[in-house]
Amino acid sequence: MIMKRFYIVIFMLTVGAYCAAQNSAKSGLTISLDEYFEADSTDATFVSLKAKPHYVNSSLQSKSLMIDNILSIRGRKLAYVYYDHKREIWGKDAANNLVRLDTIDLNSISELKMALGESQKLVKHPWFVYFGGQGMFNSDYLNLAFNVRAGFFLLSEKWDLALSQGFSLSSAGENETFNIPIGLSSKYYFPTTFKGQRISPYLGAGIAYSYMSDADIDEWQPDYSALAGVSWALGPGSLDLGLQYGKLSKFGISIGYTFFPWRK
Numbered sequence: 001m002i003m004k005r006f007y008i009v010i011f012m013l014t015v016g017a018y019c020a021a022q023n024s025a026k027s028g029l030t031i032s033l034d035e036y037f038e039a040d041s042t043d044a045t046f047v048s049l050k051a052k053p054h055y056v057n058s059s060l061q062s063k064s065l066m067i068d069n070i071l072s073i074r075g076r077k078l079a080y081v082y083y084d085h086k087r088e089i090w091g092k093d094a095a096n097n098l099v100r101l102d103t104i105d106l107n108s109i110s111e112l113k114m115a116l117g118e119s120q121k122l123v124k125h126p127w128f129v130y131f132g133g134q135g136m137f138n139s140d141y142l143n144l145a146f147n148v149r150a151g152f153f154l155l156s157e158k159w160d161l162a163l164s165q166g167f168s169l170s171s172a173g174e175n176e177t178f179n180i181p182i183g184l185s186s187k188y189y190f191p192t193t194f195k196g197q198r199i200s201p202y203l204g205a206g207i208a209y210s211y212m213s214d215a216d217i218d219e220w221q222p223d224y225s226a227l228a229g230v231s232w233a234l235g236p237g238s239l240d241l242g243l244q245y246g247k248l249s250k251f252g253i254s255i256g257y258t259f260f261p262w263r264k
Helices: 003-035 059-075 106-124
Strands: 037-044 045-051 078-085 088-092 098-105 127-137 142-156 157-171 177-187 193-195 199-213 218-234 237-248 249-261
Touching: 003 037, 045 059, 059 078, 059 088, 078 127, 127 157, 127 237, 142 249, 157 199, 177 218, 199 237
Parallel strands: 045 078
Antiparallel strands: 037 045, 078 088, 088 098, 127 142, 127 249, 142 157, 157 177, 177 199, 193 199, 199 218, 218 237, 237 249
């Protein structure tokens, strides 16, 4: 009988000690929350904590012990800690070990967005330079032409606008004709992919003021032209084969290369 009472007393003392320990842990958690965090909330799946400087300046090990204690008592496996411009995400793995999953610096994200935005602005209306020419000659006839275009895309890689500068020389016997057009030209591309290669047919038009000089003419005249051709993406640009028909320049076939400085 005496032994039975003795075991009952031991049992009651054990239960009392356990309850006191639990209350002490809860009390310690309250103190920790007040000391290290301004606010906290428990969601269905995670705990959200707004940290004070005391937490921010703590070591990684101290942070880990605090978060582990909080998650254990709250019965959650994920914690979201935020302060100033930083965010920390803590989580428990399958073995119930606490790991800091990520640290996010919102300032860095903002700087990255700004840099990305500037980069997109550069590519939105990318500049390009085109060099092209054509030539036909035999013992009685010579026709040489060169053309340079420098411009940008009004609609990314679909519709361009460029300043054009050309030079052509025609010779038939003793008669020579010079034509130097300066003006604007625009092309619209129809992007297609053929066997893994980007080949873009295009249509366009040009308007220029052309200097004409031959045996009878030495003056500036307006010139209008229609353009058509195919652009094949190659390296940092495209190889272009085109047809042109103009009021003064008449019919011509040209080959050239468009270089995109922004493309690698």
